[in-house]
Amino acid sequence: MSARRLAAKACLLASLVLAVAGCGGAAPQAAQFVPPAPSTTDLSGSLRARYNLLPTLALGEAVAREYGVERDEGTALLVVALRRVGADGEETSxxxxxxxxAVxxxxxxQQVALRKVATGDYVDHVGTMRVxxxxxxxxxxxxxxxxxRQQFDFQRNF
Structure with missing residues (x-):
């Protein structure tokens, strides 16, 4: 093989290496921490709302039984717990x-039909919806x- 031909192949190979390197985009970066979505809001006075919306399949069997819900792939459980916060930080139902x-x-x-469920010394308002x-x-x-009458809203992604 001639020197000229060898140089041409080397040049072609170098061009391919540079082209492939350029296709990779930016260098990998470390994952960034995404803080969990807030799940409490303070309403007027000493009233605090704790809430969550989660797939019923994420519930353990015991929790699903306690809330009286059936675990299902297309269903989410809404939980709203209202607490009064005392001067000492203690919360009461x-x-x-x-x-x-839900929109x-x-x-x-969807109107979410909520019902009261006693959980220990507290009362939670729970209901299911299709997702x-x-x-x-x-x-x-x-x-x-x-x-x-007070209102608040929040968003969840599934």
């Missing part, structure tokens, strides 16, 4: 009326406690 409506990105609305894979759900919660 609050008697209240709670309502909720997905397509604009489909699909890759849904983004915005939940609007209404609370009537101490004669006052």
């Amino acid at each position: 609050v008697d209240a009326e709670v309502s909720a409506e 997905d990105l397509g604009g489909r609305r 699909g894979r890759h849904d983004t759900i915005r939940v609007q919660v209404g609370v009537v406690a101490d004669g006052r």
Whole structure:
């Protein structure tokens, strides 16, 4: 093989190596920590709402039984717990009326029928709703406690 031909092959090989290196994009970066979505909100006075919306399949059997829900792939459990925060930071259960409506990105609305469930010394408001894979759900919660109506909302991605 001639020197000229060998040089041409070397040049072609170098060009291919550079082309392939350019296809890789940016160098890999370390994963960034994404903090969990907030799950509490302080309402007026000393009233605090703790909430979550999670797939029922994520519940253990004992928890599903305690809340009286069936574990199902297309169902999520909404839990809203209202607590009064004392001066010492101690939380006690609050008697209240709670309502909720869920809206997905397509604009489909679901009224979530909530019922009270006693969990130890506390009362939680729980209800189930239909969700699909890759849904983004915005939940609007209404609370009537101490004669006052208050609202908050939050979003969860599935």
